[in-house]
Amino acid sequence: MFTIALVGVLSPWLVLVGMLLLLIPGPIQRWGSASWERFERWRADSGVRRAAPLLTQMLLLPPRIHDRVGGNGLAPSYVVRWWRALPVAGSIKTLRFAVLLFIVLHVEDMADWEHLRWSADPGPQSGLVQELLSGFAALPTAVLPWDSSAIGRVTKLLFWALILTAEVRLIKSTNLIGSGRGATLSAYDLEGLTKYADRESARAEDRRCWPVVALLTVAAQCAVVLRRWEETQPDCQIPRVSVQPVERAIWRAHRTRRARARRHNEHQFKAHAALVVGALRKAEARQDSDPGRALEDLTVMLLTIAERYAEGRIDDLLDADQFADVVPAAPRERIRGVVVGLTVVLVMAGAAVLGLPEAALIPLLPVVVVFVAVVFNRGRVPTVGQFTDLIIPR
Incomplete structure (x- = not known):
């Protein structure tokens, strides 16, 4: 026990001494440089080894698909x-994520929450913080029932929400990148792929290269299902591939591939991304x-998007003829749906608090839903028949 306590006390000083020794020319600095070089070689070899299964599947695609894609490879x-930057x-x-969880779990200890004045009257010389707190406290109690014990409940809810979100994202990423592990290394010539864009941080490489990994992985899934379809016709029991x-990755391509664009260019990129997502959904x-x-069109489109993204052609991910009769997709549909739902709930709760009769709340609900949906859907107004069907159910 004494040894553990001593190490805990001396650990900051040991780290400082180690950093100083690495900065001073000598055997320790040479050892550190050699260790870093070995780590970089391991990262390069690991990147090639882990990328080989997916690249093998790309090599085994039918020639007719390769002929339709083009690009510089x-x-x-x-x-x-991306595999090299992943570690x-x-x-x-x-x-x-660990730091965020620590902050969420210890937020109760970061302030004397019980002595804060949750009062609508801030009092004299209250200061800006108390003014904000009083503004929140002045909200109707039906909307914001708040006491000091609620902080613990909120932090626990946030903690488990973060855990659940991390698990979902981890499962999705694992399922996506693990779909091609059964391929062999010898089927693809990996020479020349070990070159790495130096002077780029691992975080920047992870952010920039992940869209290509996702696009090629889904393209490989399409190719596998297409091969199964061609071999087992007329048996239609094949899995459906989702884009x-x-x-x-397509919505964020203009941010991950390049630096932040100007506002007018960003609108152009988003409009093009909406067409690309719409074309993929149509296929x-x-x-x-x-x-x-x-499935063949999906494979070609995904490979084309990946290749042009790598080339930096963010505003030309697909050809114009591939957008025929395509309805642009709406960005952030899930967030819009959540906002619409919360807005409708707040509006209906406000109408009930104001004393609106229950007989009037029933026809008000579809009107509020349509109105809020139109506002958040940028002016796409439903027809008169749709309004009538919503207000007067048949």
Whole structure:
């Protein structure tokens, strides 16, 4: 016990001495440099080894698909770069998540919450913080029932919400990148892919290269299902491929591939991303009516997007003829749905608090739903028939 306590007390000084020794020329500095070089070589070799299964599946695609894609072949190098950056970037994400959990669990100890004045009257010389607290306290009690014990409940809720969110994202990422582990290393020529874009941090490489990994992985899934469809016709019991895992990467492509763009360029990128996502959804929907053609088109589109993303052509991810009869997708549909739901709940609760009769609340609900949906959907007004069907159910 004494040894553990002594190490705990001396650990900051030991770290400081070690850092000083690494900065001073000598055997310890040479050992540190050699260890770092070995770590970098391990990262490069690990990136090539882990990227090989997915790249093998890309090599085994039918020639007719390769002929329709074109490009300079930059996408495979992005896969290797992402796998190489993953050990460092993953450690940074884990550490950041652990710090966030620590803050959430100890938020009760960060202030004397019980002596804060949760009063609508801030009092004389209250200061800005008390003014804000009094503003919150002045809200109707039906909307914000708050006491000091609620802080503990909120922190516990946030803690488990963070855990659940991390688990969901981890499962999705694992399922996505683990779909091609059964391939062999010898089927793909990996020479030349070990080159790495130096002077880039691991976090930047992880952020920049992940969209290509996601796009190629879903393209490989489409190719596997297409091969099964061609081999087992007319048996239609084949899995349906979803493009949902790559939609977020497409929406954020202008941010992950380049630095932050100007406002007018950002609007242009978002409009193009909406068309690209809409084209992918249209092809995905055709899997029920024409599976073979739909899966081949999806594979070609995903490979084309990945290649052009790697080339930096963010505003030209697909050709114009691929946008024929495509309805642009609405960005952040899930967030919009949540906001619409919360707004409707607040409006209806406010109407009830104001004393609106129950007979008037029933027809008010569909009107509020449609109105809020129109506002958050940027002016797409339903027809008169749709209004009538909502207000007067048949």
